[in-house]
Structures are given as C-alpha cells and as structure tokens.
Amino acid sequence: MRTRYNAKAIQKLNEFERYIKSKEEIQNILKNNGNKKVYLEIGMGKGDFITQLSQLDKDSIFIGVEVSLPVLALAVKKLKRYEEENNIKLENLYFMSFDAIDIANIFENGQIEKIYLNFSDPWPKKKHAKRRLTNEKFLAEYKKVLKEHGQIEFKTDNRGLFEYSLVSMQNYGLKFIEVYLDLHKADVLNIETEYEKKFSPYGPIYKIIVEY
Numbered sequence: 001m002r003t004r005y006n007a008k009a010i011q012k013l014n015e016f017e018r019y020i021k022s023k024e025e026i027q028n029i030l031k032n033n034g035n036k037k038v039y040l041e042i043g044m045g046k047g048d049f050i051t052q053l054s055q056l057d058k059d060s061i062f063i064g065v066e067v068s069l070p071v072l073a074l075a076v077k078k079l080k081r082y083e084e085e086n087n088i089k090l091e092n093l094y095f096m097s098f099d100a101i102d103i104a105n106i107f108e109n110g111q112i113e114k115i116y117l118n119f120s121d122p123w124p125k126k127k128h129a130k131r132r133l134t135n136e137k138f139l140a141e142y143k144k145v146l147k148e149h150g151q152i153e154f155k156t157d158n159r160g161l162f163e164y165s166l167v168s169m170q171n172y173g174l175k176f177i178e179v180y181l182d183l184h185k186a187d188v189l190n191i192e193t194e195y196e197k198k199f200s201p202y203g204p205i206y207k208i209i210v211e212y
C-alpha cells in the first residue's frame with residue numbers, strides 16, 4: 001500500500017492519544033489493565049478489521065500495528081470519523097508503528113493472546129521470501145511474545161502466499177486448528193478487511209488458524 005507522506009496528517013497522528021509510540025508507554029498501559037487479554041493485528045492498513053474486532057470484546061485490549069506512518073495516519077483519521085459518527089470511543093483500541101520483526105522488543109514473553117495477519121504483502125519474488133510475514137524468521141519472533149498455545153489467524157486472497165504460509169507454518173511445527181480454502185462460503189464469523197472487500201469478488205479468500 002503506497003501512501004504519500006503528508007506532514008499535517010503525521011502531526012495529527014502524533015497528537016492522537018491512542019497512538020502509542022514506545023515500549024514503555026504500551027507496557028504501562030498493559031500494566032494498568034491487569035490481566036486483560038491482548039490481541040494484535042500486524043499490518044492493519046487503515047484499521048477496519050481491528051476497529052470492528054475491538055467492539056466485540058470490550059474487556060480485552062486490541063493493538064493495531066502498521067509499519068507505514070502515512071498509512072497509520074489514514075487509519076487514525078478513519079477511526080476518529082467512525083467514533084464521531086457513532087458517538088463512541090473505543091478505549092480498548094490502540095495503534096502502534098513498528099516492523100513486525102521487532103515485536104519481541106516491544107512486548108514481553110507470553111504477553112499476547114493472538115496475532116492476526118490479514119492480507120499481508122505477498123512479496124511474490126523468491127528473493128523476497130524472507131520479507132513475508134509468515135516466514136519462519138517472523139514465526140520465531142511471534143512465538144516469543146505469544147502466550148503458551150497462542151494462535152495466529154492468517155487471511156489472504158493470494159494463492160502463492162497461502163501455499164507458502166501453509167508450508168512455512170507446517171515446517172515450523174505449528175498445529176493447524178482451521179484451514180479454509182474459500183472462507184466466504186464457510187459458515188463462520190468473519191470481519192472483512194479493506195483488502196478483503198476489494199479483492200474477494202475476484203476469487204476465494206484463504207484462511208489459516210494455527211497454534212504454537
């Protein structure tokens with residue numbers, strides 16, 4: 001997702017109180033929230049999915065992670081508008097910006113309940129395989145912060161990334177809990193992401209749930 005740098009939007013992002021800029025800040029929030037469960041979406045884009053998800057469970061903490069600041073600025077703008085229009089404030093929803101590979105520098109061991117990876121960039125060239133968010137390097141970092149038997153929920157419309165992820169997760173020794181070859185035909189609760197809305201008319205959505 002390429003988005004132009006907009007200084008004013010970045011300033012507004014920086015002023016948003018639920019945009020968390022450091023490990024110390026998020027750890028304080030988590031400490032003040034005692035035993036609440038913590039769910040992460042990595043590569044949340046404009047944040048529709050985690051915004052909806054956070055409303056289904058007000059007793060848990062939801063953190064949307066997006067490496068691109070311009071994209072995150074758009075997510076904040078969208079969330080503010082959504083909250084205004086619906087006259088609500090999603091106090092259990094936070095946004096952060098860091099690269100997924102650094103996750104274990106932000107969170108403590110076993111702190112996270114579940115990680116959502118939705119429509120991650122496919123990086124189709126073989127030479128870029130290490131950048132895929134389901135590469136073993138990333139799976140090893142997620143393991144550090146996930147609680148025992150913590151899960152990853154992964155969705156994509158990209159057949160190549162789906163197949164790669166099945167093999168990568170299998171080789172890593174993860175336990176497959178659910179696999180869908182056509183999620184939209186399955187009778188399960190599904191919150192659609194921006195990419196999902198855009199690309200599902202052109203083919204099936206694949207989904208994998210795995211456990212460590």
Ligand SMILES: C[S@@+](CC[C@H](N)C(=O)[O-])C[C@H]1O[C@@H](n2cnc3c(N)ncnc32)[C@H](O)[C@@H]1O
Pocket residue numbers: 001042043044045046065066067068071098099100101118119120121193194195196
């Ligand atoms: C294809 S978009 C999907 C956005 C959203 N999840 C959706 O389904 O609509 C992938 C997003 O992941 C972000 N991303 C890519 N690599 C990342 C990384 N290593 N860490 C965090 N975010 C990343 C990109 O900036 C982009 O916004």
